[in-house]
Every structure is written in C-alpha cells, then in structure tokens.
Amino acid sequence: MNCLIIDDESTARTIVNQLCKSEGSLTVLEEFSNALQAIKYLNQNEVDLIFLDIHMPDFTGFDLIQTLKNPPRIILTTSDQKFAIDAFEYECIVDYLVKPITLPRFVKAVEKAKKFTFSEATQNNSNATKEEAKEEDQQLYINIDRRLIKIEIPSINIVEAKGDYILIKTKDKNYTVHSTLKKIEEKLPNDLFLKVHRSYIINLKKIVDIEDNSVLIEKDVIPVSSSNRSELMKRLNLL
C-alpha cells in the first residue's frame, strides 16, 4: 500500500514516516507541508492512503478532502479530539489518530485501512462523477446577451479572432462572443483543437483537406501560418 503524509509540522511528518517504516507494509510516496501542494500531486498520481493533519494554516485537512473528487482512504492525524465527530461525515476517513501517535495504535489504523472498502454507493457515485466530469469537459458555456448558452465542444469547427470578439463556428450555428482567442484556447481540449494561425483555432477532426498554407474546414478555407504548420502536420495521421 502506498501513502502520502500531509502535515504542516516537520516533527509530525518525521514521526509518521518512522511509524510507516516500523509498520513495514507501507511505502511513503511523498510528504507535503501544505495541502495545496498535495492536491497537485493527487491530481496526477494514484495514492492508496493519506495520513492527513486537520489543523493546517490556510487550507485545512477537511478543505482538502472536499476538494478531491475521489479521495483515497484517509487516516486523520490530529492534536484535537474535537474534530472526531466531523470526521464521521466523510466515508473516505478510515480512522482518527490523536497525537502523540503510538505504534500499536498506528498499526491498528493501517489494518483498518487495508480492510476498508468503499461502499457500493460511493463506488457508483464515483463512477457517476467521472462520467459527469467527462460530459462537463465536452461542454462550453458562452455569454451572449446575459444568457449562458451551452455549446458541445466537439461540434465547434473553427474559432476566429475578430478584434475584441471571437467568432465560434459550429456545424449548425455561429456565435460572436466578447472574449479572446487565448481564453478559449485554454478551455478547449488540446488533443482536438490547434491554433494554426494567430487568428484561428481549428477542430482537427473537421479538416477536409490541407494545402500548402491553408486547411479546409467544411466550406471555410483557414490560413495556416508557417510557424504552426509543422505542429499541424505532426498532429495528423499521415500515411
């Protein structure tokens, strides 16, 4: 079982690390002195168990749990018994260790974590959340005349810069929005869209053909600047 240690106090991190060594079956992947660094790590890595301090400045252990879509098993480590009741609110919390932590109590908590399985409801929830997240990733809301209009991202063919506005062309409709190409570029998935010119972002799946300095997207001919041409060629499935 691999684990993370999150605690703002170095004494506490050193102690939990030592307890992990003594327990014998845990691999400490990383230690973090603040929750925000840990969130970045958790978004990119699979972790089985977290030893998490509650009382940390700026961003508490509970804040961290609420931030995670699918938190792993968590053992709280704290000097305050008063948070124990709050801990029951979270299904991912396996146990609650009050400092100073002794080895026998630590081993007991780890045993609990090993036996712990998330309930079916949570599993289903987590799967549903993943599906929802997937769907959300596919949609973009644009503000036109104080209305938020939903656009299915895969339906976008081209985005064109027009001064202080951008023109979003989909298969069926065009939208003019007060925004910049840079802003929408950040919202579009990199694997589907490419900026081929300082004024154009295209949907790679909608390319009909390519000539030297232009691409045809449905009926629109879009210029390709020489600096972006090689990236465009790299992204195509060339025979």
Place this chain on the structure above:
Amino acid sequence: MNSEQPNLNYIKELSGGDQEFEEKMLSILKSELPEEIDTYKNHVEKQEFKQIAEIVHKIKHKISILGLEKSYESAVAYEKELLEGDMKGHTDFLELLTKMSNFLGNA
C-alpha cells in the same frame, strides 16, 4: 506549574533503536522550538490572541513528544482560553517553554 520533567521516552519508543531518527527528531526540536518561542513572545507583546493560539497549538505537539502529559493538558486549556480572548495561562506556559528549552539544550 507541575513537577513533571521533559524526557525522550516517546522518541526512543518510536525509534526502536534507529539512531538516525532520534537525531533527526532532536535536531528538528532544537531548531524549531527557539523560533516558535520568539513567535509566541512577539504575538504576546502585540496581544494577538488568535496568532498566540496558533503557535501554542504548534508547540503543543512538541510538548507531547517530550512526554509532558500534564503540561500538554494545560496547553490544550490555554489554547482554548486564548481563543476566548483570555491569557491567564501565559506565565505557566512561558515557564514550560523555558523548561523545554533547557532540556533540549542539554540533550
């Protein structure tokens, strides 16, 4: 002020003879405690109760690491008192900090 004395029992119990761990713990305690005492005194001078409570909370763990069980309980009560805007426990807490510093100075 109670008569209990700081000790390394907890650290030794955790170390299981691991010298490196014992040295690391002592080194952290020796470097952090003086800084935390300074921070504590600064906040006391400015009567910043919330910040004093924060630093007492941090020091609290060190009190328990040094096996000072009764003092730990007093620190818990003092932290609560501070959050309610009172600091009657200040003199005792300061004495405790001196006791811990002296112990670490000789450890």
